[in-house]
Amino acid sequence: MTKDECFYLGQIVSKFSFKGELQIKLDTDEPELYKNLESIFVDYRNKLIPFFVEKSNLQKSSLLRVKLEEVNEEADADDLLKRNVYLPLTKLPKLGGNKFYYHEVIGYKAVDATHGEIGTIKFINDQTMQALFFIDFNDKEIIIPVNDRFIQKVDKDEHIIYFQTPEGLIDMYLED
The missing domain is CATH 2.30.30.240 (PRC-barrel domain)
Structure with a gap:
């Protein structure tokens, strides 16, 4: 998967717990559309690395708290801080009328x-x-x-x- 095949969803901005949970600041007008993600792509050293989402929870208005598979410790979570998160273009909601991406x-x-x-x-x-x-x-x-x-x-x-x-x-x- 390349960035051309994806859209920017947000950025990992903080850790939530000592068990590897992270918070993603979503860059969207409709954060509720992304509260049940199965997976995400994280820009890690200029490569999109897929991560499966074990659980997620929308916090406040645009913070998505996620627990990613294989991110179980604080050090693993630290390594992902400030990284951009992407989803495939196919996950964009359909727009009607004169609206377009x-x-x-x-x-x-x-x-x-x-x-x-x-x-x-x-x-x-x-x-x-x-x-x-x-x-x-x-x-x-x-x-x-x-x-x-x-x-x-x-x-x-x-x-x-x-x-x-x-x-x-x-x-x-x-x-x-």
Whole structure:
């Protein structure tokens, strides 16, 4: 399993007991979806190592207390502290309507209400204050903010996102 096949779930932030229990700070709006995990992948020295979950319990709002198989002592737990935790992409909950995960719309066609087809979504940069679609159109790059006001429809069957962008936004990329 590689990180490309997984999504970031959270980070192991502390030990809970002297018997190897750990607490994972979940990075999700819906922590209750992950309270009964069978297994997790821990990023250990740049490799994803699978661990089976013996038991888990949601603590507070986003802390998941877990007991992992073969982690039975404090030293074992210490070795896993501050490590990132991942799950396979197949474990992501399905989203309805115009909601989507960034990774799933890569390669979708982008269609603007004014300009028609404006290219293919190459990637989404979510490392900026405003997440951005990067669209490839005839060797030009069009950048559109990821904003619900600009997205008319997400057609997951046809792999198309329909946009209604502000006047002039697309034009500024198409001018020579």
